[in-house]
Amino acid sequence: MPELVEVEAYRALAERGVGRTVEKVHAPDAWYLKRGLTAPGLRSALRGRELTAVRRIGKLLLLDTALGPTVGLRFGMTGRLHLDDVAGVDQLIYSSNAANPAWERLVLGFSDGGRLVVSDPRRLGGVELDPPEHRLGPDAAAFTTAQLRSALAGSVVDLKARLMDQSRVAGIGNLLADEILWRAGLSPLRPAGSLDPGQTRRLAGVVRRTVALLGVRGGSHTGDLMPERRPGGRCPADGAELVRGTVGGRTTWWCPLHQA
DNA sequence: CCGGATGTTCACCT
DNA sequence: GAGGTGAACATCCG
Numbered sequence: 001m002p003e004l005v006e007v008e009a010y011r012a013l014a015e016r017g018v019g020r021t022v023e024k025v026h027a028p029d030a031w032y033l034k035r036g037l038t039a040p041g042l043r044s045a046l047r048g049r050e051l052t053a054v055r056r057i058g059k060l061l062l063l064d065t066a067l068g069p070t071v072g073l074r075f076g077m078t079g080r081l082h083l084d085d086v087a088g089v090d091q092l093i094y095s096s097n098a099a100n101p102a103w104e105r106l107v108l109g110f111s112d113g114g115r116l117v118v119s120d121p122r123r124l125g126g127v128e129l130d131p132p133e134h135r136l137g138p139d140a141a142a143f144t145t146a147q148l149r150s151a152l153a154g155s156v157v158d159l160k161a162r163l164m165d166q167s168r169v170a171g172i173g174n175l176l177a178d179e180i181l182w183r184a185g186l187s188p189l190r191p192a193g194s195l196d197p198g199q200t201r202r203l204a205g206v207v208r209r210t211v212a213l214l215g216v217r218g219g220s221h222t223g224d225l226m227p228e229r230r231p232g233g234r235c236p237a238d239g240a241e242l243v244r245g246t247v248g249g250r251t252t253w254w255c256p257l258h259q260a
Numbered sequence: 261c262c263g264g265a266t267g268t269t270c271a272c273c274t
Numbered sequence: 275g276a277g278g279t280g281a282a283c284a285t286c287c288g
Contacts, residue, residue, distance in 0.1 A: 001266090001267060001268085002268095003267095031283090059268085074268085074269080075268095076267075076268055076269080076283080077266075077267045077268055077283090078266095078267090078283090078284085078285080120283095121283090121284060121285060122266095122267095122282095122283050122284045122285065123282090123283055123284075124267075124268055124269075124282085124283055124284090125268085125269095126269090155276090155277095156277095157276085157277070157278095161277090161278095164268095166268095166269085173267070173268075174266095174267060174268090175267090248278095249267095249278080249279075249280090250266095250267065250268095251265085251266080251267085262288105263287105263288095264286105264287090264288090265285105265286090265287085265288100266284105266285090266286090266287100267283105268282105268283100269281105269282095270280105270281090270282095271279105271280090271281085272278105272279085272280085272281100273277105273278085273279080273280100274276105274277090274278080274279100
């Protein structure tokens with residue numbers, strides 16, 4: 001599913017669109033257009049505009065246009081990006097890997113004949129103009145220890161819930177959170193504000209390294225813990241049987257032996 | 261064949 | 275204000 005890792009791959013792919021001009025806008029699904037946006041409104045806002053930059057904050061992909069609005073793309077759990085029929089990621093867990101034109105929620109046709117396509121079977125993502133970027137916390141791929149400290153400080157909320165709070169830290173979803181906490185040896189149930197300075201510094205490092213590693217491997221589902229997230233699964237580090245629970249409203253797996 | 265599980269965001273409630 | 279809960283989504287798995 002698209003967490004920071006997948007959306008970063010989407011961003012790199014979408015770079016190919018920079019410098020090209022939008023000629024056609026196809027937005028057949030009104031549900032997918034958020035915050036009052038309509039298909040005619042989107043069309044008139046984008047047609048004839050050149051893409052000047054592609055950015056990413058957490059799981060939010062941003063397409064800047066010359067003298068026009070910024071397009072915000074969210075991919076939910078099952079959204080995919082294609083550009084000129086090249087896929088942003090090879091495989092997306094929890095989503096169908098088949099292609100189906102009925103799942104195309106947004107198509108930007110460029111004047112050179114290429115096209116940028118957002119397809120999303122379950123329609124959990126969305127498109128908006130000029131999204132409120134300021135509501136997102138620092139990006140987990142590049143944040144500092146000090147930024148993580150302030151994101152966690154003074155909170156009694158479960159550590160995992162805080163890491164997934166996009167307004168505090170942007171980009172971490174459920175699978176990434178479990179992998180990070182497993183690597184850091186921290187229980188998802190730890191009060192967020194209970195980490196000492198050394199633990200916070202180490203966690204910041206684990207976050208950055210895990211994001212980078214899974215990016216190289218090719219997705220948020222490529223963590224070492226992932227194959228063991230099932231009944232009877234065992235900790236790859238010490239062999240203890242993993243515990244399953246609900247933390248921050250999401251299914252959570254962790255090692256009761258070394259995650260404290 | 262069908263019920264349950266799946267993660268993200270947001271509206272709503274305490 | 276901060277934190278918790280549930281709805282909506284549609285497909286896939288057992």
